[in-house]
Amino acid sequence: MSRYVLVGGGVATAATATGLRAAGFAGEIVLVSGEPHLPYERPPLSKEYLAGTFGRGDFQANPDGWAADNDIELVLGTRAQALDPGLRRLSLSDGSTLTYDALVLGTGVRARTLPGFEGDRVHVVRTIADSERLAERLVPGRHLAILGAGFIGCEVAAVAAAKGVRVTVFEPEALPLARVVGPEVGHAMLDVHGEQGVVIRTGELVTGMSETPSGVELRTRDGEVVECDDVLVGVGSVPNTELAVEAGLDVDGGILADEHGRTSAPDVYAVGDVASRLHHGRHVRVEHHDTAVRHGAALARTLLGESEPWTGEHYFWSHQYEHNVQSLGRLGGQTVLRGSLEERSFTVFSLADGRITGMVALNRPRDLLQTRKVLAVPHEVTAAQLADEDFALKGLLPQRPRRSEVRA
Amino acid sequence: MADTATGQWHAVMDVDDLWEGELESVDVEGTSVLLINLGGNQVMAYRNRCPHQDWPLQDGDLDGTTLTCAQHLWEFDVTSGRGVNPANCALVGYECKVDEDGTVQVRV
Secondary structure (H helix, E strand, O other): OOEEEEEOOOHHHHHHHHHHHHOOOOOEEEEEEOOOOOOEOOHHHHOHHHHOOOOHHHOEOOOOOHHHHOOEEEEEOOOEEEEEOOOOEEEEOOOOEEEOOEEEEOOOEEEOOOOOOOOOOEEOOOOHHHHHHHHOOOOOOOEEEEEOOOHHHHHHHHHHHHOOOEEEEEEOOOOOOHHHHHHHHHHHHHHHHHHOOOEEEEOOOEEEEEEEOOEEEEEEOOOOEEEEOEEEEOOOEEEOOHHHHHOOOOEEOEEEEOOOOEOOOOOEEEOHHHEEEEEOOEEEOOOOHHHHHHHHHHHHHHHOOOOOOOOOOOEEEEEEOOEEEEEEEOOOOEEEEEEEOOOOEEEEEEEEOOEEEEEEEEOOHHHHHHHHHHHOOOOOOOHHHHHOOOOOHHHHOOOOOOOOOOOO | OOOOOOOOEEEEEEHHHOOEOOEEEEEEOOEEEEEEEEEOOEEEEEEOOOOOOOOOOOOOEEEOOEEEOOOOOOEEEOOOOEEEEOOOOEOOEEEEEEOOOOEEEEEO
């Protein structure tokens, strides 16, 4: 009987396991995760779980009985330590070894840390344990300093502010989130945070910290000393590629894989945040929940002999306060604004050669749903059309005869 | 779902007002219910909340029989309520029928 071993406790490996069983795979499935939890979704760690509106059961990738019902062997709280692709053997931190017929690496990423920033008052958010540890510190009246106004920094700022915590965010760039979502959403979210009492100090860098008996003193590049109770380091992530590197797999930023997820080693696959996959002709590594799920589901089909890769558009979202940021496809190049900056209801499209390549939106889920379909078909559109709210995005889709309009 | 077996039938709208391909939400005694006309006098009723994070579904997209939630793009087959992507979830369904006079009734 064949044995497929999945390494990693996120949604990518969970989707592979689910997909394999759904398609009737009868061999062994073993899922190894360094964390003690069933595979879970990470987006709520900096939002609903941190805020306390979700319990642990609300963001598991699968219900409690999933593993037993699907005959999936869970090896939790155990790390994959060494891989020998020649012998098709994986060594685990509990001293055991597993041989495999196929190995799926979904080892994810870890939060990037900063040298000199450590201790009981220094936080990151990547795991359930991280989120719980930070949540305990979000007490009204305390002062939380956040290093980095990326998604983690901004989402935690929103949750902390709502809990009555004083929040200061230090961001070396001129706007929050702007590197990923562009200046329009960056400006809007800068204002939103300001209105909620969060101080975002753009263009400022914290260069050092020291603990005092009652808190933390931060030093900025300009020599200012800022006192706070806790520090969140939100400066990005590092892919967990060590296992792959030591095993001799091709790694460049992430574990290199083709459009099916196949790495340079036979029968070894990479999915999710750690994978740098061929996507429309170039290697791309993205850390999006949606992409991880789709990688995982597509890999199940690949393992069962189907040859259709996932070629969909990359999608991500962020919720901060009552605002919803969504992004789809590739941003950059010529941009066109549709909607109202003042009303915080707009989409910024990216255009190339009369074709939409991507979009980012604030509070415009309808635009997103329609653009998703438009991106999947040949289309031609002008900047003026996109900027005109009377121009229906739906009009860019091939016209179908309307299904029966005869009422019963 | 447990309450549907003991729920009451409620007349919610006329089937002529429920267009094929459209998503309609109605309030039934404080419960938001999503109605979908599959054609041929077949109407489906679901709890108007995505099973992922409870966002309302009426702003989603219905393409053929696939419903996509506008928040995180979870997809469902509206003929069965089952998840398409991801596959390990399902909409909460309610019994639904269309009377001879075209009245849509939902058991909630």
